[in-house]
């Protein structure tokens with residue numbers, strides 16, 4: 631009997647599984663840093679000042695809606711051919727919100743493992759490490775800087791969920807929604 635390889639798919643939370651209306655606010659800031667200031671090195675703010683923490687709290691509370699593609703994710707998770715892993719680099723203090731959200735939409739059973747950034751590591755490094763540890767075949771990410779970083783360094787195929795500000799960017803695998811990215815994976819593995 632031929633055994634089929636199980637396809638291991640990692641997904642980011644904010645901006646991929648959860649649609650965040652505030653996400654659009656962050657894109658021009660990233661663009662400005664990269665294109666105008668010429669800052670190529672990735673770094674993310676550590677929430678030290680109270681006002682930054684407040685902004686981040688509002689931002690995370692804005693991750694309120696399941697993204698277009700969550701129903702596809704739920705049905706694919708019932709197929710033994712696929713294993714899903716949730717990898718979020720959210721800081722520890724937002725873990726409770728994440729937990730509640732996943733419960734609310736009954737998404738916990740969808741994932742073989744849920745990996746959170748309990749040591750508050752830099753998001754791109756945290757994700758790079760987890761993609762390797764979990765030996766993922768695919769990872770779906772919405773942050774362009776992180777997607778580019780991971781695409782250069784990891785063996786997994788990185789699928790980027792674009793936004794209206796970065797749409798023009800040349801990135802091999804770019805998709806409008808989680809749904810499109812998942813359909814691409816299904817298509818690639820349907821022979």
Ligand SMILES: [Mg+2]
Nearest residue numbers: 642644645772
């Ligand atoms: Mg994200």
